[in-house]
Amino acid sequence: MNTRDIDVQELKLLSEKRRITFLRDQKEDQWLDRKSAKVSALKIANAMVGFANAEGGIIVIGIHDGKIEGIKSAGKGNDWRQASLDFTIPPVRHKFEYIECINEAGEKDEIAIIEVEAGERVHTNQRGETFLRVGDENRKLNPREALELMYDKGESTYDGTPIKDAALDDLDGELIKLYIKNVGADEKHATTVLKARGLAKEVGGEVKPTIAGMLTLGKNPHMFLPQATLRVLVYKGSSRETGSRANVIYDRRIEGPLSYQIEQARSELQKILPRAIRLGSESRFGESTLVPEYVWIEAIVNAAIHRSYSIGGDHTRIEIFDDRIEVKSPGRLPGLVRLENIRSTRFARNPRVARALSDIRYGRELGEGVNRMFEEMGIAGLPDPIYTQGSAFVQVVLLEDPLAGRILRHLPPGSERFVEFISREGRITTNEAASLLGVTRPTARKHLHGLAEKKLIEHIGTSVMDPRGYWKIKTGN
Numbered sequence: 001m002n003t004r005d006i007d008v009q010e011l012k013l014l015s016e017k018r019r020i021t022f023l024r025d026q027k028e029d030q031w032l033d034r035k036s037a038k039v040s041a042l043k044i045a046n047a048m049v050g051f052a053n054a055e056g057g058i059i060v061i062g063i064h065d066g067k068i069e070g071i072k073s074a075g076k077g078n079d080w081r082q083a084s085l086d087f088t089i090p091p092v093r094h095k096f097e098y099i100e101c102i103n104e105a106g107e108k109d110e111i112a113i114i115e116v117e118a119g120e121r122v123h124t125n126q127r128g129e130t131f132l133r134v135g136d137e138n139r140k141l142n143p144r145e146a147l148e149l150m151y152d153k154g155e156s157t158y159d160g161t162p163i164k165d166a167a168l169d170d171l172d173g174e175l176i177k178l179y180i181k182n183v184g185a186d187e188k189h190a191t192t193v194l195k196a197r198g199l200a201k202e203v204g205g206e207v208k209p210t211i212a213g214m215l216t217l218g219k220n221p222h223m224f225l226p227q228a229t230l231r232v233l234v235y236k237g238s239s240r241e242t243g244s245r246a247n248v249i250y251d252r253r254i255e256g257p258l259s260y261q262i263e264q265a266r267s268e269l270q271k272i273l274p275r276a277i278r279l280g281s282e283s284r285f286g287e288s289t290l291v292p293e294y295v296w297i298e299a300i301v302n303a304a305i306h307r308s309y310s311i312g313g314d315h316t317r318i319e320i321f322d323d324r325i326e327v328k329s330p331g332r333l334p335g336l337v338r339l340e341n342i343r344s345t346r347f348a349r350n351p352r353v354a355r356a357l358s359d360i361r362y363g364r365e366l367g368e369g370v371n372r373m374f375e376e377m378g379i380a381g382l383p384d385p386i387y388t389q390g391s392a393f394v395q396v397v398l399l400e401d402p403l404a405g406r407i408l409r410h411l412p413p414g415s416e417r418f419v420e421f422i423s424r425e426g427r428i429t430t431n432e433a434a435s436l437l438g439v440t441r442p443t444a445r446k447h448l449h450g451l452a453e454k455k456l457i458e459h460i461g462t463s464v465m466d467p468r469g470y471w472k473i474k475t476g477n
Contacts, residue, residue, distance in 0.1 A: 019099060020063075020068060020099070020101045020102075020111070023060050023063055023111070023113075024063050024066065024068060027136075028136040029135065029136055030054065030055060030057065030133060030134075030135060030136075030346070031051075031055065031056070031057040031058060031355070032057060032058050032060070033047050033051075033057065033058075033059050033060070033133075033136075033138070034059075034060045034061075034063050034064060035047070035059060035060065035061045035062075035064065036061075036062075036064035036069060037061060037062045037064070037069045037070065037071045037073070037074040037076070038074065039061060039076075040076075040079075041076070041079040041080055041082065041083040041086065041087060042083070042087055042125070044059065044061070044080050044083045044114070045083040045084065045086070045087030045088050045092075045125050045126075046087075046125055046129070046131050046138060047059050047131075047138055048083065048084060048088060048092040048094060048114065048116050048123075049088055049092060049123045049124060049125055049129075049130070049131045050131035050132055050133040050138035050139070051092075051116035051118075051133050052088075052092040052093070052116055052117065052118065052119035052123045053119060053122055053123055053130065053131065053132045053133070053149060053153070054118070054132055054133035054134070054346075054347070054348070054351070055118050055133070055348050055351035055352075055354060055355055056115075056116050056117050056118040056351065056355075057115075057116055057133060058113060058114065058115050058116070059113070059114040059116065060111060060112075060113060061080060061111060061112040061113075061114070062074075062101070062109070062110070062111035062112060063111055067104050068101055068102070068103050068104055068109075068111070069103060069104065070101060070103035070104075070107070070109025070110060070111065071109065071110055071111060071112055072109050072110060077098075077112065080096070080112060080114070081096050086126070087125050087126045088123055088124070088125060088126070089123065089124050089125070089126060089128075090121070090123065092116060092117075092119065092123055093116075093117040093119070094114050094115060094116045094117060095113075095114070095115040096112065096113070096114055097112070097113045097115075098110045098111070098112055098113075099111050099112075099113055118160075118198070118351045118352070119153070120153075120157045120160075121150075121153055122146065122149050122150045122153050124146075130145075130146035130149065132145075132149065132336070132347070134345065134346050134347075135346060141336070145336050148335070148336060149335060149336060149347075152334060152335045152336075152347070152349070153335075158211060158309065158310045158350070159198075159210065159211045159212035159215070159309065159350040159351070159352045159353050160198045160201070160210050160211070160212060160352055161210060161211050162200075162201040162203050162208040162209070162210050163208060163209055163210065163211060163214055163224050164203070164208065165224065166208055166209050166214060166224055167206075167208065167209075168191070168200065168207055168208070168209060170209060170214070170218060170219055170220075170223075170224070171209055171213060171214070171217045171218055171219065172217055172218065172219045172257065175216075175217045175257060175259075176190055176194070176217055177190075178360065179193075179216075179217060179356070179359060179360055180193060182359055182360050182361070183197075183359050191207060194207075194213060194217075195207065197352065197355060197356060197359070198210055198212055198213075198351075198352035198355075199212055199213030199216065199217060199352060199356060200213050210352065211225065211309060212350060212352035212353045212356060213352075213356075214228075215228055215257065215258050215309065215350075215353055216257055216258055216259065216353060216356040216357060216360070217257060217356075218257055220255070220256070221255070221256065221257060221258075222255045222256075225309060226312070227309065227311065227312050227313060227314055227315055227330070228255075228258075228309060228315075229253055229254065229255050229261075229315040229316070230253075230254045230261045230264075230265055230300075230304070230315060230316045230317075230318065231251070231252070231253050231254070231315055231316070231317050231318070232250070232251070232252045232254065232265060232268050232269070232272075232318045232320070233248055233250065233251050233317065233318070233319045233320070234248070234249050234250035234251075234272055234319075234320045235247050235248055235249065235319065235320065235321050235322075236249050236322070237321065237322055237420060238321045238322050238323045238324070238416055238417070238419065238420030238423070239321070239416055239417040239420050240319070240321075240416075250272070252268065253315075254268075258304045258353070258357060259357065259360055261304065262297075262300055262301060262304060265300050265318060266297055266300075269289070269296060269318070269320070269325075270289065270293075272320060273289040273290060273291065273296075273320065273325070274289070274290045274400070275288065275289060275290065290400045291325055291377075291380075291382065291398045291400055292376045292377065292379075292380050294372065294373070294376050295373045295376050295377055295385070295398055296325055296327070296398060298369045298370070298372070298373050299325075299327040299373065299385070299396050299398065300316075300318065300327060301357070301369070302369065302370070303316045303327050303328075303329035303394075304316065304329075304353075304357070305348065305350060305353055305354050305357055306329070306331075306333075306334050306348065306349050306350065306354075306394075307329035307330050307331050307349075307350075307394075308329075308330050308331025308332075308349060309350065310331075311330040311331055311392065314330040314392075314393075315330070316328070316329045316330070317329075321416070322420075323399060323400050323401050323404055323419075323420070323423070324397055324398060324399045324400060324401075324404075324416075325397070325398040325400075326395060326396070326397050326398075327395065327396050327398075328393055328394070328395040329393065329394055329395075330392060330393055331349065331392065331393070331394065332389055332390075332391075332392065332393075332394060333389055333394055334347045334348065334349035335347025335348075335349065339387050339388075339389060342370050342387055343370050343371040343374060344371065370385075373385050377398070382398075382399060382400065383399045383404075383406065383408075383409065385397065385398055386399070386408070386409065388413050401423065403423070403456075403473070404419045404423050406454075406456055407419050407422070407451060407456050407457075410447075410450055410451055410454055410456070411437070411447060411451075412437070412447075414438070415436075415437055417436045418433060418436040418437050421436055422457070422471075422472075422473060423473075426472055426473055427460075427470045427471065427472040427473075428470060428471050428472075429469075429470045429471070430444055430445055430448065430469075430471070433447070433448055433471070445464070448471050449464075451471075452471070452474075455474055456473070456474060457471045457472060457473055457474055458471065458472060458474045459471050460472055
């Protein structure tokens, strides 16, 4: 059990000793913050703003530096209760509870628990300052970031929308049981937990699954959300051909709840991807996929969590070529995440999906997960993951060939056919480069010179204008 696994009402179901130990010992993260009993109402308000602008979470007051201080002597309970009304705009929705404890002096005391809901719009404090919870930090945003958050926040409410044509019976009973078990609750409280997690919502006296509930626990999510599917394609070669040259040799569409899609994709790729012998844990050599398994699984999980489900008519794609894996998902990078900060910045477009998949042990914090992807590729001696963003998609490319990766990194998107050709043939003419890159000769020559300056290729001929001249991969690379 961890902080993403429990809410205030569930805490009350635990024994006093167990819940206090749980709240004291858990690592602070995306969903948990601990404050000393000396904390001011304004600082509590700022923390509430950060959680509301992210995915919600729990603030514990009275446990600090591993010590159970208690809060009775502080006399600030009413101030903390009023923090939302006094210092947040609009007021942050939350629950405030006291839980009995024995403090460090061995006296009967209490701690305060504030459970913050994910907001449907951007919240600020009374000074107009905007905060966002990122990992274990409450990050203050600058004006530009706050404006971007306002633009993106609207979409983060989509996964909490109830599906009017669905009923709780459309959720998988066994998945619900597993989910309730994982969050440490009792099955008799299942509906309460689903509502608390934003996986169900009461509409007109009837409890209905939300989009997040259907995506994570539904029997057949695609019946209500046709775009919520994953497709695995395998190509022969290193390019994507069409018509008479079509080179798709495997095509499987995976439907079902997201956890099932992820597991099926894992199983498929384990069978399809080439293998390598590497030094693993405990200093032992073992067989693994050429691109480390952690990396491509993380890419798939991130696509499932952070794609835009409000975009219809498209699905998540995993495309496998002879030299790389591409994972492409609908929607642009969420919130404040940009290509340049993707290793360190987190924002969940689908906060309820993110939390539910974390509850069932899928999905790491975006910053940690992506950063480790880069680290694992480096350890394996492979190129860094290449993230690109189009008008309505995000794609990550995982290359298996270090040299091909270095060449592709210095070319515009869509240059895979060029890389495949020069890797296979070992040489290329300017005319061939122009054709494969889809550019003019002068532009192709500019790209070729750029690669030569990087010492990746070299020109063979009497001069760059020699009609019999060509470019080849530079030896020693």
